[in-house]
Amino acid sequence: MDERTQSQGEFTGLAFEAANGTRFVGSQTAGSDGDVTYVSLPGGVSARFSGLAVLHGDGRVAQRIGLVPDLEVHPTLAGLRTGKDEVLERALQLLR
Amino acid sequence: MASYKRLHLIIQDPARAVALLQGPRALQVILAGKAHPRDEDAKRIVQLVFSLKAERGVGGHVAFLEDYDLAMAPYLLSGCDVWVNLPRPPLEASGTSGMKAALNGGLNLAVLDGWWCEGFRGDNGWAIRSDEGGDTRNQDARDAQAFYDLLEREVVPLRSDKVREVKLPRVTIIKLKETGAPHFQVLDGNIGYVDLGRLEATEVDAMFEALAKTRAIVFDDRSYPLGTAWSIAPRLGEHRHRIGARFQIPCIDGADESDAW
Numbered sequence: 001m002d003e004r005t006q007s008q009g010e011f012t013g014l015a016f017e018a019a020n021g022t023r024f025v026g027s028q029t030a031g032s033d034g035d036v037t038y039v040s041l042p043g044g045v046s047a048r049f050s051g052l053a054v055l056h057g058d059g060r061v062a063q064r065i066g067l068v069p070d071l072e073v074h075p076t077l078a079g080l081r082t083g084k085d086e087v088l089e090r091a092l093q094l095l096r
Numbered sequence: 097m098a099s100y101k102r103l104h105l106i107i108q109d110p111a112r113a114v115a116l117l118q119g120p121r122a123l124q125v126i127l128a129g130k131a132h133p134r135d136e137d138a139k140r141i142v143q144l145v146f147s148l149k150a151e152r153g154v155g156g157h158v159a160f161l162e163d164y165d166l167a168m169a170p171y172l173l174s175g176c177d178v179w180v181n182l183p184r185p186p187l188e189a190s191g192t193s194g195m196k197a198a199l200n201g202g203l204n205l206a207v208l209d210g211w212w213c214e215g216f217r218g219d220n221g222w223a224i225r226s227d228e229g230g231d232t233r234n235q236d237a238r239d240a241q242a243f244y245d246l247l248e249r250e251v252v253p254l255r256s257d258k259v260r261e262v263k264l265p266r267v268t269i270i271k272l273k274e275t276g277a278p279h280f281q282v283l284d285g286n287i288g289y290v291d292l293g294r295l296e297a298t299e300v301d302a303m304f305e306a307l308a309k310t311r312a313i314v315f316d317d318r319s320y321p322l323g324t325a326w327s328i329a330p331r332l333g334e335h336r337h338r339i340g341a342r343f344q345i346p347c348i349d350g351a352d353e354s355d356a357w
Contacts, residue, residue: 002318009319012292012324012325017340018339020333052345053342054342055344057340057341057342059342091314092284
């Protein structure tokens with residue numbers, strides 16, 4: 001997971017974590033999940049935003065914070081240049 | 097607020113002013129500023145504007161924000177559509193607030209004086225050419241007339257009924273394209289790999305079957321999944337918790353605020 005993991009991606013992580021203690025590898029996620037809430041304001045203005053609060057199954061806040069990795073791994077410039085997926089590699093290392 | 101700013105022009109013709117605050121394209125007017133403690137004229141003008149507050153149709157459309165300061169200015173500058181300045185020429189040395197509004201994307205409707213002589217291009221707002229000569233009362237009447245004309249003919253029609261959408265996404269949702277890359281596979285060391293951004297809900301059974309004998313599975317969640325969490329999570333085995341995530345809806349009455357999915 002990384003900063004591109006958001007909304008359903010984060011819900012997926014929450015569900016897996018609760019199901020079997022799935023470990024997270026990578027970097028903190030977007031912290032942007034929940035429904036889309038609509039609000040009508042005076043002057044013909046309406047706005048949409050993430051309305052529902054989303055929490056981990058055990059009650060910890062998930063929104064704004066996102067999923068926090070158990071093993072923090074960031075891609076490096078050198079790795080990106082050589083086309084390596086360092087985050088996946090570390091996850092595999094963890095499991096081997 | 098200073099007397100040369102001629103705030104009184106906005107209520108020079110009260111009937112026309114109040115009419116602009118009504119109807120489907122009613123204007124919202126925000127006034128802010130401070131009069132110098134010894135500027136009696138300016139203080140009187142503010143009082144004069146205030147005297148109209150009981151007028152029908154004014155409530156809800158005009159707001160006077162007290163104690164204009166650095167903390168308030170960003171909200172006004174970034175949120176206003178039209179910034180109005182009606183100084184008596186040639187007394188406006190610059191009028192920097194209008195410059196700040198322009199830099200924040202606002203349009204200026206101002207008397208050609210100070211910076212606006214330079215800043216007005218013809219398409220970035222509206223200008224009132226005030227005749228400096230003669231009697232100031234006549235000058236005020238002419239300029240107020242020009243001000244109302246511009247509001248009625250140019251500004252109000254611009255208020256569109258069309259929806260204007262402004263998006264402030266935290267990040268862009270990453271939807272992967274089909275590239276022929278496998279949606280799931282067994283990697284070296286007998287570890288399963290699932291690309292959640294590509295795995296379709298209809299492939300979940302086949303995925304579990306193919307990866308059944310692997311030692312572990314890596315789910316790649318670095319994109320937007322295709323609705324598979326609901327069928328994968330219940331099959332991950334241990335069922336440590338019944339609840340995966342909690343969603344809360346704040347309710348005004350405070351009752352029944354939590355629901356677990």
